[in-house]
Amino acid sequence: MRILHLAKHENSGAGRAALRLHQGLLKIGANSQALVDEKKSALRSVIKAKLRSARLTELEYLLVNKFLNKRLAEKADFFSINITPSLLLGQIKDLQPDIINLHWVGSEFIRIEELRKLNTPLVWTLQDMWPFTGGCHYNQGCQKYVHSCGNCPQLVGDKQHDLSSVVWQRKADTWKDLNLTVVGPSSWISQCARTSALLKDRRVETISFTLDTDLYRPTEPSVARQVLRLPQDKLLILFGALRATDDYRKGFHLLQPALQKISQSKLSDQIAFVVFGSSKPENPVDLGCDTYYLGHLYDDLSLALAYSAATVMVVPSVQESFGQTASEALACGTPVVAFNATGLMDIVDHCKNGYLATPYEIEDLARGITWVLENSIQNNQLRLNARDKAEKAFALELQAHHYKALYSEILNR
Incomplete structure (x- = not known):
């Protein structure tokens, strides 16, 4: 054949x-x-x-x-x-x-x-x-x-x-x-x-x-952060896609106010925001926390390191046929927050390896990100569940x- x-x-x-x-x-x-x-x-x-x-x-x-x-x-x-x-x-x-x-x-x-x-x-x-x-x-x-x-x-x-x-x-x-x-x-x-x-x-x-779960696999977060020159002492919120901040469908316009809400919470001093798929703009938006732009990452190794470095991956897309950044993040042991809509519903298991927020409520998106961050401080179970889902499903x-x-x-x- x-x-x-x-x-x-x-x-x-x-x-x-x-x-x-x-x-x-x-x-x-x-x-x-x-x-x-x-x-x-x-x-x-x-x-x-x-x-x-x-x-x-x-x-x-x-x-x-x-x-x-x-x-x-x-x-x-x-x-x-x-x-x-x-x-x-x-x-x-x-x-x-x-x-x-x-x-x-x-x-x-x-x-x-x-x-x-x-x-x-x-x-x-x-x-x-x-x-x-x-x-x-x-x-x-x-x-x-x-x-x-x-x-x-x-x-x-x-x-x-x-x-x-x-x-x-x-x-x-x-x-x-x-x-x-x-x-x-x-x-x-x-x-x-x-x-x-x-x-x-x-x-x-x-x-x-x-995806190749041998390529997309967990790396010790401290090592990944060292390679990518990201802070070791912060809870890192990751977001990325091709034209990450420019493509309306990818949902940056929904993530931005959610991040601003989190920056006004008790976690404000502990968080930082990381973006791949977009370079730092001339006039960056104030998100209320330190922001790191990784630019465009085209190879699997760099992407896997970015996912491993993060505490949570946020995929706030309005529509996705599937949502490969979510499955890639799970394979690297990183919990995912997304809206409970379109293709991402098949990837994220609510409160097991991430959080599915009510479409397209900014308050619940912020609540989901906060929930993952707080659970990540307390234990490692979300990361274990994330990797397990990727190995069994993808x-x-x-x-x-x-x-x-x-x-x-x-x-x-």
Whole structure:
């Protein structure tokens, strides 16, 4: 069985999830390859896609985004219309896959209409909501995808037949011809897919994202702090993501007032705040405590050290298909505080390895962070529970075996 993964990136959050599945499959002896646009690793089984010339690709990307930016509302999330041909079909055919696993491919990687020409069973891992919306990657509470898209709140204007309705119809016309199975990494996004008009008639499975628990493992906090030059005598509150403080969906606007509340509590002299995925701004916000910016951490070792150094990891995202920073933190023995919503509900066990706050209440977010900090002072049980959850639920081979069984079943059927 020859497995081929298609993914736009290799080093984004979605790209890391795709690469981890690929590595897990290799580890259990499967014949797996990945075809990516942006290759970062030295793995020979990860192949750089032969797209159009770099200059033409960049020009098309700029034109598409210039076109979109004129139509996106102020608080719109990422939006992809997927209109440019990829010229990938020949390269895919040469690799002769028996089954293709799609990952994050919606942003000008492989065109919607090209999928029907693959003539291969497809498994689509939901890195976000794009496969069943009219173009948005996260719906921001809009439920139009349940019926059909149009008059999109993330687009400027109020026409029913807008860009989202055009993209939605292109998907509807194409998806009906696909031999397609859908996999959600969390119960939440799987349920969204089942209720969507585009995927409601498809088989939808739930298989958690994975990580290498040998790479992401606890390091003595004092050692991790020494390496990262973080204070030894503070309770460290960690927060991080790509564009950590700029991406509205990551929830920094909710964490900020929660931290200010904690800084006015009895813990005020004991806490410090640590951020990765963002550099120190010219005019940093006063959070009421010392703040340390680690910048962008791209390698697993640096990330594992950051998680191990922390007393608590806070993932205040508004929406996540899964939430890999939470599972990574747990694997390093660090309790996690998040909102009791979307993909994070599958990762954090309330009051066992972290705290799930009422969505999206700042008071309860602050209460959860304080609860973890106070419990961490008293005993080590939260850290032990965190590591135990990661080993039992997110181990690399576990996800790989689930996917391999699914691929075999699809091909045998």
